[in-house]
Amino acid sequence: MAANSPPFTPNEPHDCGDEILRVEHLTAWHPVNRHIKRVNDISFSLHRGEILGIAGLVGAGRTEAVQCLFGVWPGRWEGKVFIDGQPVAIHHCQQAIAHGIAMVPEDRKKDGIVPVMAVGKNITLAALSQFTGRLSSLDDAGEQHCIQPIHPAAENQNVIA
Known part of the structure; x- marks a missing residue:
């Protein structure tokens, strides 16, 4: 805590929005050592307007839990996932994206980008089907229209709106 921290303010009552995500009894097994x-059996819910943080030490299962929900966990997992109160099955990332789920990987420079492509091209990869024509040719103008640079950020990385 810094010496100039703002004074503690008590929680004020507020209305929770509708439940948009609920996960019940999520359990995932190691992909090689299957035992x-x-x-191990996590459950949580997320309401509109809330921000959910998953915290824990290295090896606690944070990344694995998110990978299960995004459909990229290489091992077996089970549990129930509900979006807007409806049960959904997510077995691969295309299903997760179709349900409005996105994932920012822990090591975004290793797992989250194609380094030889421009920032804007990387951003539109997940929604590439929106920028292809009938014969699967890429609509560069449509893709470029969705990419709006704001300003260069620190470490020569770009911030895109």
Whole structure:
């Protein structure tokens, strides 16, 4: 805590929005050592307007839990996932994206980009089908229209709106 921290203010009552995501009894097993649980029976819900943070030490299962929800966990997992109160099955990332789920990987420079492509092209990869024509040719103008640079950020990385 810094010496000039703002004074503590008590929580004020507020209305929770509708439940948009609920996860029940998520359990994931190691992809090779299948008897080892990497995530053990977690449940949570997220309401409109809330921000959900998943915290824990290295090896606690944070990344594995998110990978399950995004459909990229390489091992077996089970649990129930509800979006807007409806049960959904997510077995691969295309299903997650179709349900409005996105994932920012922990090591975004290693797992989150194609380094030889421009920032804007990387951003539109997940929605590439929106920028292809009938014969699967890329609509560069449509893709470029969705990419709006704001300003260069620190470390020569770009911020895109």
